[in-house]
Amino acid sequence: MDLYFDNAATTRLSDEALEAYIRTEKEFFGNPSSVHRDGIKAKKELERIRSSIASVIGIQSSSLFFTSGATDSIASVFSSLLFNEPGRIIISSIEHEAVASWLPILRHHGWDTVQLKAKGGRVSPDELASLLTPDTKLVAVMAVNNVTGAVEDIKALTGTVREYEKKGGRKIFFFSDSVQALGKVPYDITSLGIDGASFSGHKINGPRGIGMLYLRNPSAFRPLAPAGGQEHGKRGGTENLPAIAALEKAVLSWIKRFDEEQPRIKALNSKIREALTRQGLEILSPEDASPYIISFVSPLPSEVYVRMLSDKGISASSGSACSNNAKGEGEKILLSMGINGSKARNAVRISFSGNTDEESAEAFINAIKEIR
């Protein structure tokens, strides 16, 4: 039985990902940039994996770049703005710190930064339309929120931006941090119409320290630090091939199992939502949120409640536990969704993975009955 309910923070490395990691470390130890036999062998494997992942995600392999995690992918995009004449950037007010922390840096460099409200967790295309200006260069809205699981209507938002572009005649880069979306909610990059996206290995049973960056039009992208020119000049640094091989297993596994996992996880989610409601605990996640995340108002300050769950062997989170310098990030996001301060302070997040089963759900339900 798996009592780990903090999969939005990080997941266990799967056995097949670990095996791929070890095998690749041994077999493909050459540097993919080296021109000798071992380097060429590693390079071939790297490009094989790039095509394999790109094809299951439904994109061109030339649009996919490996990074050291979503934070790194996001930094590539936001730091590249520093090459441009300052203009406006618009981001949602519920972005992860990996995105939001770029605002003061860009402001310092003369950028006009605007945050989109997300009442009830959702960004409105009409509000976005009202904030677009001729000097807007980038819009960033995450695909799935990491605190509540709210799924944004990215297609409608990119539609709004594209309509505006037709009038203004200038290209606006639409970025969507998709860490909590891949493999967890229906997600089709091409039909979403985005220009860039970030992904993370450790949220889908891959290793930590590996991620991906999608760029629809890589030739238009100039990274701030191309360094050694790896990753087709878009992200410098020796590629972490063993982690990339493990990531391939993780991505393929989540995408392959999507159709059977969705109804199973949705059923577990409903069961837990019903139990929370029976206990009189308010659920903060929208009805149609990602089935992998439930945020609710506990009867105690969240840190106390999470510790009491932990005493029962259950790992949950008091908000967004994926950043350690941003204490209260989850609370901040809930406040910007319009949730009041005392509810936000008592908010607890549980998040599932393929290892969460009926027994896990039962154990959680029993625990919440006992903690008052």
Ligand code: PLP
């Ligand atoms: N974006 C979201 C929505 C996340 O949940 C996380 C989690 O930490 C990140 C970005 C950062 O990902 P990484 O740990 O791969 O840098």
